Amino acid sequence: MLGAGLLFAPAPAAAQVNPYGSSGKGKVYGLDLAALRAPDGSGARIAIVMDFSGSMAGQTGSSGERQITGQLERKIGGLIGGRTGGEVSEYLRERREKAKEAIRNVSAAIEGLSEDTWFDVITFESRPHPWKPQLVQATEDVKDDAEDYLDDLEPSGGTAMVPALELAFEMAPHYVVLVSDGEPNEGSGAVLERVRQLNADAGIVVHAIGIGEDHDKDFMRAIAEQNGGEYHSRGAGPI
Numbered sequence: 001m002l003g004a005g006l007l008f009a010p011a012p013a014a015a016q017v018n019p020y021g022s023s024g025k026g027k028v029y030g031l032d033l034a035a036l037r038a039p040d041g042s043g044a045r046i047a048i049v050m051d052f053s054g055s056m057a058g059q060t061g062s063s064g065e066r067q068i069t070g071q072l073e074r075k076i077g078g079l080i081g082g083r084t085g086g087e088v089s090e091y092l093r094e095r096r097e098k099a100k101e102a103i104r105n106v107s108a109a110i111e112g113l114s115e116d117t118w119f120d121v122i123t124f125e126s127r128p129h130p131w132k133p134q135l136v137q138a139t140e141d142v143k144d145d146a147e148d149y150l151d152d153l154e155p156s157g158g159t160a161m162v163p164a165l166e167l168a169f170e171m172a173p174h175y176v177v178l179v180s181d182g183e184p185n186e187g188s189g190a191v192l193e194r195v196r197q198l199n200a201d202a203g204i205v206v207h208a209i210g211i212g213e214d215h216d217k218d219f220m221r222a223i224a225e226q227n228g229g230e231y232h233s234r235g236a237g238p239i
Contacts, residue, residue, distance in 0.1 A: 026112020
């Protein structure tokens, strides 16, 4: 045991989305993290890799959706009026940022994890930032801490995806869940090749969650299919 009540795991043997809400408890879009299990049926080990690069500050949805929701936000602000109306309008606009939508959905997924699950969150922009040094047990207190950590994050910098994925693989999870708009600095081909090397003997399943209408769908689909996982995006089921 490390720290106050913080348990670290031993290494294992060899939809449509409300733009202001989440996909539901335990889920990131159509991927149900709460349902993931180890091959032997025990609690899963999950490394969540989240993109917080500058491009994640963009708005979610298609151009038409952005236009309509923007008009509604301004109308709501106008109806309220004054400084408060302006603050409400800005609050609603911020909730449509790709990073904010990712935070809401991943936080809801973490909330639904069972206590026999072990997980970590690795955020990245120009470099990776692990929340914990290794996977931790999904107790209620730990899940609350993870959600608080995510709430304080803001997107900035580049998209150095490879170091974050390398760190995730070092944690020996059963599953890696990549949450990104799929625009890596290294180029999609280089990322796919590096993950192929990392996963040559590991047998780790990689699920991919595409954030934003403009995310690189081909890349996110490819990284999931190459590693036995599912690709999900806003408004779409598993592909």
